[in-house]
Amino acid sequence: MTAFMNARHWYGLVGAPTDIGNFGCGAASGPAALRAGGFLDRMRHQGIVVRDMGDAEGPAEGTGIGEHGIRHVEATAAWCRAVRDGCGQVLADGGTPLMVGGDHSLALGSVAAASAHARKLGKPLHVFWFDAHPDFNTPDTSPSGNTHGMPMAAACGMGHPEMLDVGAFTPLLHPHDLTQFGIRDVDHGERAHLLRHGVRFHEMPEVRRAGLVSLVAEALERAERAGAHLHVSFDMDALDPEHAPGVGTPVPGGLTLDESVAALRLVGESGLTGSFDLVELAAVREAGGSRTVQSALELLQAFLRADRRLFVEPLAVRVA
Numbered sequence: 001m002t003a004f005m006n007a008r009h010w011y012g013l014v015g016a017p018t019d020i021g022n023f024g025c026g027a028a029s030g031p032a033a034l035r036a037g038g039f040l041d042r043m044r045h046q047g048i049v050v051r052d053m054g055d056a057e058g059p060a061e062g063t064g065i066g067e068h069g070i071r072h073v074e075a076t077a078a079w080c081r082a083v084r085d086g087c088g089q090v091l092a093d094g095g096t097p098l099m100v101g102g103d104h105s106l107a108l109g110s111v112a113a114a115s116a117h118a119r120k121l122g123k124p125l126h127v128f129w130f131d132a133h134p135d136f137n138t139p140d141t142s143p144s145g146n147t148h149g150m151p152m153a154a155a156c157g158m159g160h161p162e163m164l165d166v167g168a169f170t171p172l173l174h175p176h177d178l179t180q181f182g183i184r185d186v187d188h189g190e191r192a193h194l195l196r197h198g199v200r201f202h203e204m205p206e207v208r209r210a211g212l213v214s215l216v217a218e219a220l221e222r223a224e225r226a227g228a229h230l231h232v233s234f235d236m237d238a239l240d241p242e243h244a245p246g247v248g249t250p251v252p253g254g255l256t257l258d259e260s261v262a263a264l265r266l267v268g269e270s271g272l273t274g275s276f277d278l279v280e281l282a283a284v285r286e287a288g289g290s291r292t293v294q295s296a297l298e299l300l301q302a303f304l305r306a307d308r309r310l311f312v313e314p315l316a317v318r319v320a
């Protein structure tokens, strides 16, 4: 039995300071900006245990442009493996990994850890993906060659062999168990992939019609019925640029901070979340302000405060 097993539930912050998946977009500044914004103190003051596991380490330089114009795929895979190991360690110690990026390619690493953990527990993996983009490109559909547009296709078993090799097995995720919210910038071939594989991707017109909270509630019901390990991946560009100007690929017409807070509160209340990402926090892109960091802090706080597991002492378990 590890030392933490009878402790209250905790989250483990795994930083991933890179923008290798969209070289130069500025997301490498995310983990430091969140720490400098006082995240850990703020949580401590509210009695929430977030252990800082430090930063994952990976190549500082890109590894060049390959077939189909795919950029830095070896470096991306190296970073994803480091994130996989960091998140895997938190899961093995009984905590919930909170991966802070960094660009969104890194979610392939956290999903690899989540998927292996879920398999060990005999649970299916469900993923909630809050994003302006589905990140469901493969090297042959990607218009940019940037790997941060590819992690979900790779998790579902489609993509460059380097990316398919990040997890212990492939696919890591069944496309039916992926639900996306806030989508409003879909590439042509990417849309064909999403439709062919039956991904639920809720685009902004539908979010406006049905409401983010009720779409999330529906998806939570499915996850609960399935007894799933839920992985939540929040790309800061899901928010409207008014609330998150500091991102590498802003798209107008996004989620409001209020509705996102309400949705994450609901996710937190469900107690289903087994792993969480907050990515594409490119604080350095924001001229003279910290709006994006403040939004990130509010989202995380809403989510964590709603998770009752963080406040309840577990019953002592007596081992005979």
Ligand SMILES: NC(=[NH2+])NCCC[C@H](N)C(=O)O
Residues within 6 Å of the ligand: 103, 104, 105, 133, 135, 137, 142, 143, 144, 145, 146, 148, 149, 150, 185, 186, 187, 235, 237, 249, 280
């Ligand atoms: N995680 C992100 N910000 N992804 C943006 C992807 C943009 C575009 N669809 C691409 O593949 O290049």
Ligand SMILES: [Mn+2]
Residues within 6 Å of the ligand: 104, 131, 132, 133, 135, 148, 235, 280
């Ligand atoms: Mn994304």
